[in-house]
Amino acid sequence: MAEKGALLCFISALFFSSAFSRSLLHGSKTTVLDVSASIQKTLDVLSFDPQTETFQDLKTTTTTTTTTSSSSSSSFTLQLQSRDAIHKSSHRDYKSLFLARLERDSARVRSLNAKLDLAVRGIKRSDLKPVDTDGYEAKVEDLAGPIVSGMSQGSGEYFSRVGIGRPPKSQYMVIDTGSDVSWVQCAPCSDCYDQADPIYEPSSSSSYSPLTCDTQQCSSLDVSACRNGSCLYQVSYGDGSFTVGDFVTESLSFGNSGSVDKIALGCGHDNEGLFVGASGLLGLGGGSLSFPSQIKASSLSYCLVDRDSSSSSTLEFDSPEPADAVTAPLLRNRQVDTFYYVGLSGLSVGDQMLSIPPSSFAMDEAGNGGVIVDSGTSVTRLQTDMYNTLRDAFVKGTSGLPATSGVALFDTCYDLSSKKSVEVPTVAFHFPGGKSLPLPAKNYLVPVDSSGRFCFAFAPTSSAMSIIGNIQQQGTRVGFDLGNSVVAFSANKC
Missing domain, CATH: 2.40.70.10 (Acid Proteases)
Incomplete structure (x- = not known):
């Protein structure tokens, strides 16, 4: 009887573990964008009174x-x-x-x-x-x-x-x-x-x-x-x-x-x-x-x-790194010591890695290429071929959303005026050692007006250097361990 009970417990645990794994997988494939909340913020920012000093x-x-x-x-x-x-x-x-x-x-x-x-x-x-x-x-x-x-x-x-x-x-x-x-x-x-x-x-x-x-x-x-x-x-x-x-x-x-x-x-x-x-x-x-x-x-x-x-x-400055941080190599360019380069190895949409060779993210001997993390740039810029691969995968995963015309440097936009929320493929950065940083939907599908038009907030660049901008960084604590040459990303640590 005890053996039968143990077997039932084992089967239940196995079933629960399998269901939990499927749940994690589903969670990594898609994420939900709160359309209504995003639109409301576009209205609030215009009415905000900076005289109410928060500092x-x-x-x-x-x-x-x-x-x-x-x-x-x-x-x-x-x-x-x-x-x-x-x-x-x-x-x-x-x-x-x-x-x-x-x-x-x-x-x-x-x-x-x-x-x-x-x-x-x-x-x-x-x-x-x-x-x-x-x-x-x-x-x-x-x-x-x-x-x-x-x-x-x-x-x-x-x-x-x-x-x-x-x-x-x-x-x-x-x-x-x-x-x-x-x-x-x-x-x-x-x-x-x-x-x-x-x-x-x-x-x-x-x-x-x-x-x-x-x-x-x-x-x-x-x-x-x-x-x-x-x-x-x-x-x-x-x-x-x-x-x-x-x-x-x-x-x-x-x-x-x-x-x-x-x-x-x-x-x-x-x-x-x-x-x-x-x-x-x-x-x-x-x-x-x-x-x-x-x-x-x-x-x-x-x-x-x-x-x-x-x-x-x-x-x-000199604060401890959060224990759950996703870490990546901090690289430097001997030609320009100002920029902080990160060792990026890949991108994914949903749970699918994109067919972008890791060498596309690398810096060459002359100092060309590479990926910098920059607080002052808003929109992440990727080399054109990389951007096209990322965009095409995202468009494929959002075929059920109503597309609309592009805005400025954004060529992939949607009319979400009739939606309260939408489920979209998760976009993630991948780093050496199998580490990854999935982004919240609001960090790459952003409102461009108050009427419900949202655009995919990445852009192509003809430059060899790519830039991770601050829209993609929002809500994540970004740390630079200068002594150990490590970049750390900690979600929800504001």
């Missing part, structure tokens, strides 16, 4: 230990907010807002590719013409250099609150993993764009200190010049935007997380172009002048909230 303002004093740029970093945490949560949109409808985002995004991608192309071809600063900086009294004729970031400031979609100087003055800063040089608009302004906070006044800070031309920080700039022994900087962007001013060191404060002294950054007196809302930029790239490099951070991580949400998340 805690910085205090003029801090009780935590201050570190210097020459020491190991402490654990810093900053709040992150989407662009539209602090800068009220002037757009009357969501479609025009979305198209403006895509236009900024395209300018950024062109600049990222231009930066890499110049580096791979070995073009030096002296080979390029200077940006016209009329109006800035410290202008010098030998300011010339490559496009160094790909960040037209208007495309900055995520901001952090940073205290500049001592006592600290709160400023909204764009966070950018595609840039190294941090900078802030400074008085006196030859030409400054509108920003949410008062222009930073260096004379009010006891920690402000100009850098001389013979310092390592000055010589590390892509574009620099001298005036009366002081270092000048220039950062130019792909759309013609630029910032020019004095290269200095300052104290940066991070709310209750503490502060750090002697951070090299630009004090911009002439800042022109598509700069909107933020006071400047916090460079999080891999170069020697980036903020993580200057504080000798062993890791950094961020989680990007939905851009159509007023909620916030965090940017963290």
